[in-house]
Amino acid sequence: MKTITKKYGISAAVLKWIAVVTMIIDHFAVAVYPQFVSYEYSVYYIMRKIGRIAFPIYCFLLVEGFFHTKNVVKYFRNCFLFAILSEIPFNMAIFGKVLYPRGQNVYFTLCIGLATLMILNRLKERQAPQYMLLRIVIIVLAAGAGQILDVDYHWKGVLFIIMFYYMRNMQEWIRNLVGICAFAYEVTAPLAFIPIHFYNGARGRQMKYLFYAIYPIHLLIFGLIRLYLS
Secondary structure (H helix, E strand, C coil): CCCCCCCCCECHHHHHHHHHHHHHHHHHHHHCHHHCCCCCHHHHHHHHHHHCCHHHHHHHHHHHHHHHCCCHHHHHHHHHHHHHHHHHHHHHHHHCCCCCCCCECHHHHHHHHHHHHHHHHHCCCCCCHHHHHHHHHHHHHHHHHHHHCCECCHHHHHHHHHHHHHHCCCCHHHHHHHHHHHCCCCCCHHHHHHHHHCECCCCCCCCHHHHHHHHHHHHHHHHHHHHHHC
């Protein structure tokens, strides 16, 4: 798999910050803003639409991380650990309850996607028809798991991760066009492909565990505010 390299552009770290900021705006709109007396639907709507930019970037970065990591098992372990740590804060912020069995946080979506990539990558050299069928079965099962477990973005979220995996060797304009079409069901999500287009393949200044921890921390803060205000 080729690595994107450009002399100019933005690094993975900058992409992560774009995803983080837009995600926090989205979660603020869901968890906190509706509790305000001055709540206006138009403001809520705008913040939610800004938030739609985050997920395509996270899917893209997960796939880039998959190809750049020296230890994919450790990468998966970290995602799964933070999926567990994030679940109660996610419940509090999004559903207003400490325990809520329906609806799992986006780290579980990323875990299913990452596990699927690990399996598909082991089969990449096998081109016999039975292995082509096996890949399809694996992808269908992974999407089904996303739907059954009710993870964030459901089956679509898992398929988006797999889509980025298979698009990585495509010409950039084709990748962007396919991605824009795939995410077009959310009117603002295709805007994510503007910063993705300018990704230069560099890691940038990484604060790995900070990026992991921002998710549960901001959800916990928003969750506590939501429970207090409500």
